[in-house]
Amino acid sequence: MNKLIETRNLTKLFPVRRGIWEIITRKPQKYVHAVEDVNLTISSGEIFTLVGESGSGKTTLGKLLIKLIEPTSGSIYFEGKNLNELQSWDDLKQLRRKAQMIFQDPYGSLNPRSKIGSGLKYVLDLHNLYNENERRKKVYEILERVGLHPAEKFYDRYPHELSGGQRQRVAIARALLLKPKFVVADEPVAMVDVSIRAQILELMLELKKEMDLTYMIITHDLSLAHYIADNMAIMYLAKIVEMGSKDSIFKKPLHPYTQALMSSIPDIKVRKKERIIIQGEVPNAIDPPKGCRFHPRCPFAFDKCKIIEPELKKVNDRFVACHLY
Amino acid sequence: MTDKLLSIRNLSVKYKLRDYTINALEDISLDLNTGSSLGVAGETGSGKSTLALAIMKLLPKYAEMKGKIIYYDKNLLELKEEEFRKIRGSKISLVFQEPSATLNPVMSIKEHFLELFKTHIPEISEEEAIERASKLLEETGVPGARLRDYPHMLSGGMKQRVSIALALALNPDLLVADEPTTALDVLIEAQILELFKKLKRERNFTLMLITHNLGVLAETVEEILILYAGKIAEYGKIDKVFNEPLHPYTKLLLESVPSIQENKKLSYIPGSPPDLANPPKGCRFHPRCPFAFDKCKIIEPELKKVNDRFVACHLYYE
Numbered sequence: 001m002n003k004l005i006e007t008r009n010l011t012k013l014f015p016v017r018r019g020i021w022e023i024i025t026r027k028p029q030k031y032v033h034a035v036e037d038v039n040l041t042i043s044s045g046e047i048f049t050l051v052g053e054s055g056s057g058k059t060t061l062g063k064l065l066i067k068l069i070e071p072t073s074g075s076i077y078f079e080g081k082n083l084n085e086l087q088s089w090d091d092l093k094q095l096r097r098k099a100q101m102i103f104q105d106p107y108g109s110l111n112p113r114s115k116i117g118s119g120l121k122y123v124l125d126l127h128n129l130y131n132e133n134e135r136r137k138k139v140y141e142i143l144e145r146v147g148l149h150p151a152e153k154f155y156d157r158y159p160h161e162l163s164g165g166q167r168q169r170v171a172i173a174r175a176l177l178l179k180p181k182f183v184v185a186d187e188p189v190a191m192v193d194v195s196i197r198a199q200i201l202e203l204m205l206e207l208k209k210e211m212d213l214t215y216m217i218i219t220h221d222l223s224l225a226h227y228i229a230d231n232m233a234i235m236y237l238a239k240i241v242e243m244g245s246k247d248s249i250f251k252k253p254l255h256p257y258t259q260a261l262m263s264s265i266p267d268i269k270v271r272k273k274e275r276i277i278i279q280g281e282v283p284n285a286i287d288p289p290k291g292c293r294f295h296p297r298c299p300f301a302f303d304k305c306k307i308i309e310p311e312l313k314k315v316n317d318r319f320v321a322c323h324l325y
Numbered sequence: 326m327t328d329k330l331l332s333i334r335n336l337s338v339k340y341k342l343r344d345y346t347i348n349a350l351e352d353i354s355l356d357l358n359t360g361s362s363l364g365v366a367g368e369t370g371s372g373k374s375t376l377a378l379a380i381m382k383l384l385p386k387y388a389e390m391k392g393k394i395i396y397y398d399k400n401l402l403e404l405k406e407e408e409f410r411k412i413r414g415s416k417i418s419l420v421f422q423e424p425s426a427t428l429n430p431v432m433s434i435k436e437h438f439l440e441l442f443k444t445h446i447p448e449i450s451e452e453e454a455i456e457r458a459s460k461l462l463e464e465t466g467v468p469g470a471r472l473r474d475y476p477h478m479l480s481g482g483m484k485q486r487v488s489i490a491l492a493l494a495l496n497p498d499l500l501v502a503d504e505p506t507t508a509l510d511v512l513i514e515a516q517i518l519e520l521f522k523k524l525k526r527e528r529n530f531t532l533m534l535i536t537h538n539l540g541v542l543a544e545t546v547e548e549i550l551i552l553y554a555g556k557i558a559e560y561g562k563i564d565k566v567f568n569e570p571l572h573p574y575t576k577l578l579l580e581s582v583p584s585i586q587e588n589k590k591l592s593y594i595p596g597s598p599p600d601l602a603n604p605p606k607g608c609r610f611h612p613r614c615p616f617a618f619d620k621c622k623i624i625e626p627e628l629k630k631v632n633d634r635f636v637a638c639h640l641y642y643e
Binding site: 053054163164165166193194195196197198199201202220221222223224226227250260261262263264265266267268269270271275277278279281282 | 368369480482483510511512513514515516518519537538539540541543544563564567577578579581582583584585586587591592593594595597598
């Protein structure tokens with residue numbers, strides 16, 4: 001399989017706003033460490049799943065990959081091209097035709113004042129594809145394809161007239177309208193009801209097959225990753241702690257954080273649960289702990305973990321960032 | 326262990342809006358024994374939260390309630406607000422989904438406890454109240470020193486621990502928890518679930534846990550009640566219901582949840598939940614049910630005892 005996306009030491013820091021007092025006293029500028037030193041490869045045709053808790057930087061990483069935000073340092077190669085070099089409006093437009101995003105919140109991602117149809121048609125208007133009549137036809141086609149029929153009826157509806165599941169279908173339609181190669185889906189089913197979730201996932205899988213898509217799916221839900229992923233990465237406080245094929249990670253998670261996550265998922269098949277309870281909460285991303293970022297909560301931490309930050313290293317069939325290995 | 330704490334009989338809740346009426350709950354009957362734990366599962370709009378609010382008598386004015394909620398021989402629906410206020414928060418208390426919404430942002434944690442104690446136990450001294458508050462906090466895993474903090478200084482998990490401490494402050498018989506872990510991350514969710522189990526062992530209150538997350542219920546409760554579109558679809562011991570679901574909705578719902586224990590294609594429920602202003606005739610699930618036959622479209626199935634549980638489905642009547 002050929003590489004579609006590759007990142008090198010990708011880092012994104014968000015400056016923290018300083019108050020007047022901090023400016024006067026010349027306190028150093030602080031940063032929220034959202035993504036740090038991420039090296040990953042996504043091959044065409046795979047489903048790469050990024051798992052992490054809130055605040056781990058998974059959404060920021062997703063946005064970086066399709067250049068919705070600029071990295072602080074490091075680079076992203078999309079089909080071998082360095083995205084840092086794309087600067088002009090036209091370059092960016094070319095990229096948008098290849099890389100799209102589906103957002104988590106279908107209530108926030110659709111403009112409440114524009115009809116479903118005109119919102120979708122706007123995408124084609126912007127990219128100046130087809131003529132007026134064809135555009136409408138294309139929108140009908142995609143609406144039907146994502147299961148919103150009759151398309152003529154949905155074309156003239158407003159987002160508030162649709163249910164959460166239907167809205168998410170519109171969001172999928174919008175992302176796929178330009179026939180992209182790569183789609184980042186940020187928690188695509190987190191906001192829809194349980195009975196609808198499987199419908200949306202199946203739709204995404206069907207469309208992947210039909211349109212030869214590559215997905216990066218961002219989720220906090222390991223059972224979703226287990227269902228859908230080919231390869232996966234687990235993030236903790238801006239860093240990837242474990243990365244590899246889904247099968248190997250689920251068979252034997254190596255990083256203590258991954259192990260804890262796996263033992264924590266509530267599962268309908270397990271009545272009495274033996275779980276690894278991790279004390280405390282995710283530390284502040286402005287001032288991440290020294291050494292391994294997980295060490296204050298890690299049940300296996302030893303001295304080295306407090307001082308030296310482990311690198312992401314190849315261990316057998318995967319990558320792990322932990323001194324235990 | 327078999328004494329009844331709370332019985333609900335034929336409870337119906339209607340939201341009377343200007344142009345239409347929403348049938349949020351219809352004909353709900355259930356029994357809670359002292360010390361038991363009941364999980365209420367259902368999708369958005371199935372009436373889960375309405376049920377919690379009805380028990381707490383916190384429904385808005387335009388809600389019309391029928392039926393009975395019997396708590397120790399008293400019908401809560403007939404109690405006057407002043408009388409019920411003595412029960413709410415002390416004998417029956419509620420933990421909400423969103424801890425930030427439970428806690429008042431301009432009151433310190435200490436003030437929350439003081440207000441609660443002073444309302445229900447007027448003769449309590451401030452020192453005693455504070456002492457009890459810090460004990461409660463420690464019991465729920467929050468350092469006692471955090472009493473001085475304001476809600477914004479605590480993380481989501483901490484806030485939820487504080488709201489659990491507040492709910493348990495007066496030793497309630499019944500704790501109703503409405504999606505208590507939905508707003509939290511997985512690891513914190515695990516901590517809170519363990520906390521619930523620990524507190525329940527130690528204090529032996531009755532727990533009613535409302536959630537859409539079937540996995541959470543699998544490990545925390547003994548009995549489960551599945552709501553669909555405001556009605557009970559299935560009600561029984563959770564082992565039985567999860568191992569051998571009878572109602573088609575329960576069956577499909579369980580099959581649409583991914584599990585890391587197995588590699589199976591998910592099945593899904595076609596369509597979406599009905600509009601409760603205008604629910605379908607007959608069985609409310611029939612438009613989405615793969616087993617529906619003619620009768621289902623006309624006659625609404627009653628909740629009937631089938632072996633070890635209650636099911637509302639025509640498939641199981643002779």
